[in-house]
Amino acid sequence: MPRAGLNRNRVAEEAAVMSDEVGLSRLTLATLAERLGVRQPSLYKHIDSMAGLHRDIAVHAKRALGEVLARASVGRSGPDAIAAMSHAYRDWAVTHPARYAASNLMPAPGDVEDEAVSVAAIQVIADVLTAYRLEGDDAVDAIRAFRSTLHGFVSYETAGAFRWSADVDVDRSFDRLVRGFIAALDSWAETSGHTLTTHLTTIGEDHDDRT
Amino acid sequence: MPRAGLNRNRVAEEAAVMSDEVGLSRLTLATLAERLGVRQPSLYKHIDSMAGLHRDIAVHAKRALGEVLARASVGRSGPDAIAAMSHAYRDWAVTHPARYAASNLMPAPGDVEDEAVSVAAIQVIADVLTAYRLEGDDAVDAIRAFRSTLHGFVSYETAGAFRWSADVDVDRSFDRLVRGFIAALDSWAETSGHTLTTHLTTIGEDHDDRT
DNA sequence: CAGAGAAGCTATTGACATTAGCCAAATGGG
DNA sequence: CCCATTTGGCTAATGTCAATAGCTTCTCTG
Structure with a gap:
């Protein structure tokens, strides 16, 4: 009692x-x-339910990750900011693997709070990439590329998928990945012929697996 | 009966x-x-069990994906092979999302068949990247980077995470991602100071979530 | 054509999430 | 301070799964 x-x-x-x-x-x-x-x-x-609990974890996680990214990039810009943000992202994900997994769950269609924290976290990334003067569709491509790169590496790492050739330093691999991404951004900012100025907008339906 | x-x-x-x-x-x-x-x-x-069924799905999926990648890269080399392989990877993953998710499950520690198909699939990628004369740790870094890049994009795409700014063509984003990776590879093959010649070796423990 | 092994089936169990309905503890307005 | 309401916790029960036990019926081989 x-x-x-x-x-x-x-x-x-x-x-x-x-x-x-x-x-x-x-x-x-x-x-x-x-x-x-x-x-x-x-x-x-x-x-409300197990799903609701997952959502709550996700919302907290998105907020936390967004803050970590913002803190890491404050006062920096360009490649410096990207590198700092990348390492902060990875560090946080590795120390909070399940929260990280939850942070990648899509918001349910009418869930404005979840949508808000999701957008906020992505916006931090978008702001940093803006340093490259990418606009419209180019910026969207860059954001997608950056998120994909980080997410792929981190989810493989947390899944233990790099235990193949475990003797090769994972930190070094990540460092090179980030440098590679920055190099790619540079080499492509030149050649880009962009157009629109579309940006983060609305959200879609539900999700499923989270692999 | x-x-x-x-x-x-x-x-x-x-x-x-x-x-x-x-x-x-x-x-x-x-x-x-x-x-x-x-x-x-x-x-x-x-x-045997639900877990065993997942393993069976995974083994089939890894074999299928490995074959798809091999078929896509045969007769090509360098950037051409990488681009072809990337698109084959994405196409297969998008048309078989759950198989794709299963294909990323780590083999259980003594499961030689699963380990074999896992290594075989990765080996296709390794072979293609060899065109850049990357050796030892450099090759491992490149393989990790490539797999991360593809996996990140594809898992976000299948999860519907690109519905933010849905109006921007996802195909184009992927194309640029692949081009960017190739550019990164080039720009880094020059600067690389490599050493060992470690390669795909053994496997570790179990996995967990599969986000 | 027997008889062993493989492949089904029914019945049960146990781990979960989820709901219903009860009771005690805070809380806040008179 | 006191009671009424709301809030938080509890026991009991249900439904969905995966998983096991034990029986029966194919099927194929000697």
């Missing part, structure tokens, strides 16, 4: 911690409740 | 098809059995 003093944030926070320990897919309400000193159905006073 | 004529391959194949339709995480033994005209527990005559 004494109260545990839970609330939606506390639950999401502990869920995030637990997820980072055991993996997002092994986050279970039974053990989460146990960790919070409460019976399993009691969690429903603070969450 | 007429027999359904199932076997391990047939089950894995139908599982792969169903996964591509509904998503790997929504692959369920109940509906899989139904699709195969059999009761759910009967599947266990052909599979």
Whole structure:
């Protein structure tokens, strides 16, 4: 009968911690409740559903990642900012693998809060890339390329996919990847014939797997 | 009691098809059995477990993807081969999203068959990149970079993450990404101070999430 | 044509998420 | 301070899965 003093944030926070320990897919309400000193159905006073809990983790994660990226790039610009942001991104993802995975979940269609933090995080990246004077479609291409590059590397790394040839330093590989991306950006900013000035707009439907 | 004529391959194949339709995480033994005209527990005559079924899907997928990549790069070399391979990779992944997700699952530690097909697929990439005379650690860096680049883009695309600014052509973005990677490779092959000649070797432990 | 092994089936179990319905603890207005 | 309301927690029960046990029926081989 004494109260545990839970609330939606506390639950999401502990869920995030637990997820980072055991993996997002092994986050279970039974053990989460146990960790919070409460019976399993009691969690429903603070969450809607498992999916809702995942969403809460995702929203927190997106916010945190966005802040990390912003902090890393403040005061820098151009290649310097890109490099700093890249390393901050990777560091955060590696130390919070499940939160990172959650941060890549697409917002549900009418979820304005989730949409907002998603856009905000991407906007940090967009702002940094603007240093290359890319506009319109070119900027979108660059943002997609940058996000893809980082996400691919980090998700392989957190999945342990680089244990092939484990003796080769992963830090060095990442460093070269980032340098390579910057080089690519340079070499392509010249040749680019851009047009429109489209930008981050609306959001689509649901997602699925998250591989 | 007429027999359904199932076997391990047939089950894995139908599982792969169903996964591509509904998503790997929504692959369920109940509906899989139904699709195969059999009761759910009967599947266990052909599979070990859900995890085993995922492994079977993964092995098939890795083999298929490896063949697709090999076919795309045969007769080509250098940037041409990389571009062809990249587009084949993306096309296959987009048409088989769940198989693609499965293809990124790490092999379990003693699973020699899975390890073999995994290495084989990566080896196709390694062979193509060899055209740049990258050796040892440099080659490993390049392979990691290439796989990361493709995987990041494709997994975002299949997750629907590019619906931000949906009006910008995704094909074009991919094309530029690939060109950018090639440019990066060029610009870095020059500056590279390499050393060892390490290569694809052994495999590590288990995996987890597959974001 | 017997009989062994493979391939199905029904019945059960156990782990989860989720819902219903009850009761106690905070809380806040008189 | 006191009671009414809201809030948070609990037990019990349900439904969906994966997984196991144990029985029956094909099927194929000697």
